[in-house]
Amino acid sequence: KAGVTQTPRYLIKTRGQQVTLSCSPISGHRSVSWYQQTPGQGLQFLFEYFSETQRNKGNFPGRFSGRQFSNSRSEMNVSTLELGDSALYLCASSHSGRSNQPQHFGDGTRLSIL
Amino acid sequence: GQSLEQPSEVTAVEGAIVQINCTYQTSGFYGLSWYQQHDGGAPTFLSYNALDGLEETGRFSSFLSRSDSYGYLLLQELQMKDSASYFCAVRAETGANNLFFGTGTRLTVIP
Numbered sequence: 157k158a159g160v161t162q163t164p165r166y167l168i169k170t171r172g173q174q175v176t177l178s179c180s181p182i183s184g185h186r187s188v189s190w191y192q193q194t195p196g197q198g199l200q201f202l203f204e205y206f207s208e209t210q211r212n213k214g215n216f217p218g219r220f221s222g223r224q225f226s227n228s229r230s231e232m233n234v235s236t237l238e239l240g241d242s243a244l245y246l247c248a249s250s251h252s253g254r255s256n257q258p259q260h261f262g263d264g265t266r267l268s269i270l
Numbered sequence: 271g272q273s274l275e276q277p278s279e280v281t282a283v284e285g286a287i288v289q290i291n292c293t294y295q296t297s298g299f300y301g302l303s304w305y306q307q308h309d310g311g312a313p314t315f316l317s318y319n320a321l322d323g324l325e326e327t328g329r330f331s332s333f334l335s336r337s338d339s340y341g342y343l344l345l346q347e348l349q350m351k352d353s354a355s356y357f358c359a360v361r362a363e364t365g366a367n368n369l370f371f372g373t374g375t376r377l378t379v380i381p
Contacts, residue, residue, distance in 0.1 A: 160312075189368065191369075191371075197373075198371055198373040199359075199369075199374075201368040201369060203368075212363070212368040246312065246313070248313075258303070258315035258318065259315065259369065260315070261305075263311065263312045264312060
């Protein structure tokens with residue numbers, strides 16, 4: 157079974173631009189969560205999608221948005237990029253949303269803002 | 271708000287046992303998970319505790335005390351490949367997949 161796939165692996169953008177990151181979950185998984193990882197703040201929850209609906213949202217500005225498609229693939233968009241958005245963006249999938257189900261993480265997209 | 275505290279760094283000798291502690295303050299609690307992350311890699315799931323007590327999976331064990339808002343990860347028979355960052359994470363809402371992560375403990379295993 158293929159794992160969680162994130163594309164692209166690396167991305168360089170400049171301030172003010174926007175970016176779209178993609179995540180393909182493990183086959184059969186319906187829940188996709190996004191996290192931002194930085195050295196100073198650690199892993200922070202961005203949002204979760206389940207069956208094409210945003211189920212939870214973290215404490216990030218509205219510049220961060222996402223969506224999920226009928227095949228459970230998810231995209232995350234960041235508009236008006238700022239230097240502080242430089243981070244590793246991780247996507248995680250799980251089968252549904254039950255507490256005892258582990259989340260399976262992708263290798264992430266490393267976003268650098270110049 | 272939510273907060274999870276764990277030591278930033280731990281060093282241990284190959285073959286030894288090491289314990290990584292995690293204390294949490296969250297608005298809700300539906301389980302404590304542990305994840306391992308090697309440099310440049312993805313976090314990988316190690317264990318999950320919803321109830322008090324010890325869960326054992328091979329060389330790794332995890333403990334939870336809900337009354338103390340405390341848990342730990344125990345790694346036995348340390349191997350060099352165990353050098354990595356270890357994160358505790360709390361699920362604070364039922365039916366949700368938003369984990370609150372600690373800032374991570376960097377474990378260095380030395381010969």
